[in-house]
Amino acid sequence: MSINRRLAATTARLLPGQKQSGGSGRVLEAALKLFAERGYAATSVRDVAAAAGVKPATIYAHYPSKEHILAELCRVGHEEQYRSVRTAVLASGGAPRDQIVAYVRAHVGFHTTYPMLAVVSNSELHVLGDELGAATFVLRRQSEELMQDIVKRGIDGGAFQVADPWLAVAAIGGMGLRVAYWFSPAYKLSAKQVADGYAEFALRLLAAGSDGKAGKGGSR
Amino acid sequence: MSINRRLAATTARLLPGQKQSGGSGRVLEAALKLFAERGYAATSVRDVAAAAGVKPATIYAHYPSKEHILAELCRVGHEEQYRSVRTAVLASGGAPRDQIVAYVRAHVGFHTTYPMLAVVSNSELHVLGDELGAATFVLRRQSEELMQDIVKRGIDGGAFQVADPWLAVAAIGGMGLRVAYWFSPAYKLSAKQVADGYAEFALRLLAAGSDGKAGKGGSR
DNA sequence: ACTTGCCTAACTAACGTTCGTTCGGTTAGC
DNA sequence: GCTAACCGAACGAACGTTAGTTAGGCAAGT
Structure with a gap:
């Protein structure tokens, strides 16, 4: 691991109510972890998709962009x-x-x-x-x-x-x-x-x- | 201007000693302004070059990456x-x-x-x-x-x-x-x-x- | 019982654009 | 004529996004 991490936390935690079972929740949680660790601009839609266990196109079934x-x-x-x-x-x-x-x-x-x-x-x-x-x-x-x-x-x-x-x-x-x-x-x-x-x-x-x-x- | 700016400052200020006359100084100053405003990942080499009044290839005459x-x-x-x-x-x-x-x-x-x-x-x-x-x-x-x-x-x-x-x-x-x-x-x-x-x-x-x-x- | 039609959610494939970077050549001052 | 700075053009890769397709579930019609 690099000496320098953006934050010390390692597990993404969404609000309990937000942990909706469906794919939309998994996408949100994956995006949260990656955006927090690397930053929004440095995270690709493909990265989020992979972390959520889904193909890139599926992201757009849940969020318009x-x-x-x-x-x-x-x-x-x-x-x-x-x-x-x-x-x-x-x-x-x-x-x-x-x-x-x-x-x-x-x-x-x-x-x-x-x-x-x-x-x-x-x-x-x-x-x-x-x-x-x-x-x-x-x-x-x-x-x-x-x-x-x-x-x-x-x-x-x-x-x-x-x-x-x-x-x-x-x-x-x-x-x-x-x-x-x-x-x-x-x-x-x-x-x-x-x-x-x-x-x-x-x-x-x-x-x-x-x-x-x-x-x-x-x-x- | 967007309601939300990353920082309030508008003029990039490098240390006096760092304001070396040459192109390398202008590149550094342009990068400072853009990295500060938009973030590193959201700034392209072409953006930095344009802000420094130089073509993208010239950047690599001053910095290896x-x-x-x-x-x-x-x-x-x-x-x-x-x-x-x-x-x-x-x-x-x-x-x-x-x-x-x-x-x-x-x-x-x-x-x-x-x-x-x-x-x-x-x-x-x-x-x-x-x-x-x-x-x-x-x-x-x-x-x-x-x-x-x-x-x-x-x-x-x-x-x-x-x-x-x-x-x-x-x-x-x-x-x-x-x-x-x-x-x-x-x-x-x-x-x-x-x-x-x-x-x-x-x-x-x-x-x-x-x-x-x-x-x-x-x-x- | 079984087909039909529709809905959701996921997929494959690809679009055009932009990315960081490289290479070979051109200029300008000493 | 040499050196340093710069440029035009292009490379392959990755980008956000879209179009079209497939598989499964479920209710209605026959």
């Missing part, structure tokens, strides 16, 4: 990600601190549970044209706005101290994104431990320490 | 990244807090100054085989170890409180990586402001707040 397969994967991935964080936040109390913890735990949990879906959804999304990507873009924006609203409420209520809410959201979101690339079940920490650790990181990042330094950023 | 162009970009990118953080850390004082601030400022600075180089170096590196990628992998590991050593020293000296140094390094590194994708000179915050903000985030992340909660992570 290669790009539609990617669009479906991106949509499913972002849908689950948004559903997951939204549910977690709603189930937590009303306090911004609790909500951020819930959000980050769910966010990281998604990236450890479905690393391939996360990698494809995030690093191949740019391939999709405006039309095929539209559904995914909406979900992406909703997820971001959800965290942003929590952070803003926390600032207004005095629980958080950050100069620029957007920058904090970018930082917290960015660190969570990368988890999908290195996490594997063989890692020394469990998925729960990583999620809890990152939730604590997010809390610390948002709330100034005892020295009260508030991270205003430098001058231009 | 398409993959060698990518290898050169990855090497240059990681070299500058490592050089940058290393210089900054050495110029800072001996205190882990100062060193982390210097590291993160330089790290983020690299991602705002050379966003295309950062994007290509980090998200196309997996394409390179063991041989062509070897030089880059070494630099990557050195950068990570540098931050890791600072964090460990900070923990030993009592300046930082984190349960798992590696996890903190992954989190700080991950949030910095993403900057290259969204930053542009048109952003409301300057590069310096973003770098300072992230440095403050890193400090907060590493040092527990006044409540003393230490972020040990959950149990398995």
